[in-house]
Amino acid sequence: MIRDVRLDDAKAITEIYNHYIDNTVISFEEVLIEPSDMTKRIQAVLAISLPWLVLEENGIVLGYAYATQWKARSAYRFVVEVSVYLESTQGGKGLGTQLYEALFTKLKQMDLHVVIGCITLPNPASVHLHEKFGLEKVGHFANVGRKFDAWHDVGYWQVIL
Known part of the structure; x- marks a missing residue:
């Protein structure tokens, strides 16, 4: 079931996101966050x-x-x-596609013109997901993020709604 976020989701969302902070370069954050931080982020959105x-x-x-x-x-x-994150064991099951289908449906109903995705490279799964929704690569920044003692590239994808 896909639904709108609730503030009481912050703990579960934080657990999902902290995996990416601690174990991957998908997020360039380097310090684990607390559910209170995630609550503020949800509220801001x-x-x-x-x-x-x-x-x-x-x-x-x-x-x-x-x-x-x-x-x-x-x-x-x-x-x-836009951003999408899955619990670390849930990749490859089409859940990211389901989430983006619902998200893009909502975005198309709003007074918006462009959707952008920022992807740490290489990340073929994320590139595939974004391109599935019509986003095209429009930029590539080399060595702009440093995490785990290595430099990482970032690509930008966009689609005009």
């Missing part, structure tokens, strides 16, 4: 009326996807950046 969705099964959160404001300046108000 909801405060600007953007969607944050969770996928749960039998009451267990297996993943989430959301859109955030891309940049703060007014001219960018029609552009959002």
Whole structure:
């Protein structure tokens, strides 16, 4: 079941996200966060009326996807950046696709023009997912993130709705 996020999802979402902080370069954050931090992030997204969705099964959160404001300046108000995270054992089951289908359905109903995805490279699964939703690679920044004693590239994908 995919539904809108609730503040009481923050603990489960934090557990999912902290895996990526601690074990991958998918997130460039390096310090684990607390559920209170995630609650603030959820509140910030909801405060600007953007969607944050969770996928749960039998009451267990297996993943989430959301859109955030891309940049703060007014001219960018029609552009959002999207993200999706799955519980570490749930990849390859189509859950990311389900979350993005629901998220993109909501985004298309809003007064938005562009959706952007930022991907640490290499990450073929994420590239495939974003391209499945029509996003095309529009930029590549070499060696812009340093994590786990190595430099990492970032690519930007976008789609015009």
